[in-house]
Amino acid sequence: MKISEIFHSIQGEGVLAGVSSVFIRTSGCNLRCTWCDTPYTSWKPEGTDQSVDSVLAVVKEFGARHVVLTGGEPMLFEESVTLCEQLRALGHHITIETAGTVFRPIACDLMSISPKLSNSTPLHDPFWSLQHEKLRLQAEVVSRLMSLCDYQLKFVVAEPSDLAEIHPLVSQLNANAEKVLLMPEGRDGATLNERSIWIAEICKQYGYRYSPRLHVLLWGDRRGI
Ligand code: SF4
Numbered sequence: 001m002k003i004s005e006i007f008h009s010i011q012g013e014g015v016l017a018g019v020s021s022v023f024i025r026t027s028g029c030n031l032r033c034t035w036c037d038t039p040y041t042s043w044k045p046e047g048t049d050q051s052v053d054s055v056l057a058v059v060k061e062f063g064a065r066h067v068v069l070t071g072g073e074p075m076l077f078e079e080s081v082t083l084c085e086q087l088r089a090l091g092h093h094i095t096i097e098t099a100g101t102v103f104r105p106i107a108c109d110l111m112s113i114s115p116k117l118s119n120s121t122p123l124h125d126p127f128w129s130l131q132h133e134k135l136r137l138q139a140e141v142v143s144r145l146m147s148l149c150d151y152q153l154k155f156v157v158a159e160p161s162d163l164a165e166i167h168p169l170v171s172q173l174n175a176n177a178e179k180v181l182l183m184p185e186g187r188d189g190a191t192l193n194e195r196s197i198w199i200a201e202i203c204k205q206y207g208y209r210y211s212p213r214l215h216v217l218l219w220g221d222r223r224g225i
Helices: 052-062 079-089 126-135 139-146 160-173 189-206 214-219
Strands: 002-010 020-026 066-070 093-098 110-113 150-157 180-184
Touching: 002 052, 002 214, 020 052, 052 079, 066 079, 079 093, 110 139, 139 150, 139 160, 150 160, 150 189, 160 180, 160 189, 180 189, 189 214
Parallel strands: 020 066, 066 093, 093 110, 110 150, 150 180
Antiparallel strands: 002 020
8 A cells, every 4th residue: 555654743633633543544536636735645645555464563653542544535545445354454553534535344443534625626637626516425434434433523614615525415415513623624724713713603503523633733834733
């Protein structure tokens, strides 16, 4: 599987924000979000092919119980299934971060699904704009992923009007509002803070959960955090 980076940090987003975790970042994505914060795994994918055994050996060195399999899109790789089976056998807590466009029957403890809204479409790129629109929302795949284990639905929100896309999807998926997380789009503290204020009000109104981006607030827009 193609790996961009493996590093130890704290989980910055979602219900496990603040938890010490090892991140395995695969490289390669079937989407091209205009605001992608890891373009080195999507627009210009970098990385090396590594075996499951070599990934496990690196994870072991960090000694953390929580492991986050992220990307890029980790569900593109068949080896992700074997990797998670083996991590599970070693007693790790596994979070999978996915956009929810590819299904695999995979072992995990938290399926963190981030369905992409129209604010992610790369309008500057006609080819990828079409591809992205075709693939970005697949409610049936999301629903199957939600049935595998505990889940969170994490939406990247840029404008209050994004809620017009979120509400119907939440309803279609019959998702528990407390498992719906709204997270500000932004790659710097000032943007995140400005958006967080009105997003928090929306969360109060609809019973959704606010998600920070702690890693950006702590370390800024950097790799390996
Ligand atoms: S799905 Fe994730 S990795 Fe892929 S382009 Fe969008 S933000 Fe980047």
